[in-house]
């Protein structure tokens with residue numbers, strides 16, 4: 001009798017444990033699944049904290065709700081890095097002005113300067129994909145384009161544990177293969193609205209003051225400014241950010257831009 005009673009109470013205890021365990025696992029499923037996904041699809045946008053989006057017609061950065069958020073914003077971007085002579089200077093100037101930017105990087109530069117990739121990420125700036133080899137992707141086969149994008153995704157992921165969400169195809173060369181490959185890599189294509197033409201200057205012939213003025217003259221609400229990781233651009237940045245602030249512009253944090 002005693003043995004039976006003991007067996008019975010052990011069985012009850014076991015059932016209780018099983019019941020608690022199954023509840024716990026159900027609860028954790030419930031918690032881990034919908035929080036991000038369902039609330040995002042319910043409201044379509046702002047629940048994840050993003051307050052800006054890209055206007056597909058004009059390529060400008062616009063507030064999702066113009067009543068709530070500033071329209072006089074500009075997006076700063078720096079292509080072709082990282083560059084040991086330039087990246088840190090750009091980061092310091094951005095920090096001084098509490099500005100954020102996207103650094104669109106290429107494969108060989110990432111491989112050569114992993115510590116800079118890490119630094120850009122750790123300083124709260126966004127890293128974007130600019131293809132591995134900086135080639136005209138519209139000339140490539142679909143497989144090649146997927147690889148050009150995917151290899152950068154992996155390299156950045158390996159260093160920062162964060163995969164890029166934006167790609168700027170080199171030369172803004174976009175066709176069906178590029179669009180599909182971007183989709184397969186979970187990348188959103190982003191273009192430009194202002195070309196700084198900093199790439200026309202050279203080590204021998206450059207003028208940071210003129211460069212900053214040229215960009216400042218073209219500023220408009222939601223501007224997406226193409227710059228490069230070049231020494232004269234890094235120098236022009238301090239002047240540009242001061243001028244932009246004087247004109248009443250603030251710098252949009254790319255993490256605040258909603259993606260599709």
Ligand SMILES: [Zn+2]
Pocket residue numbers: 079080130134170171
């Ligand atoms: Zn480029």
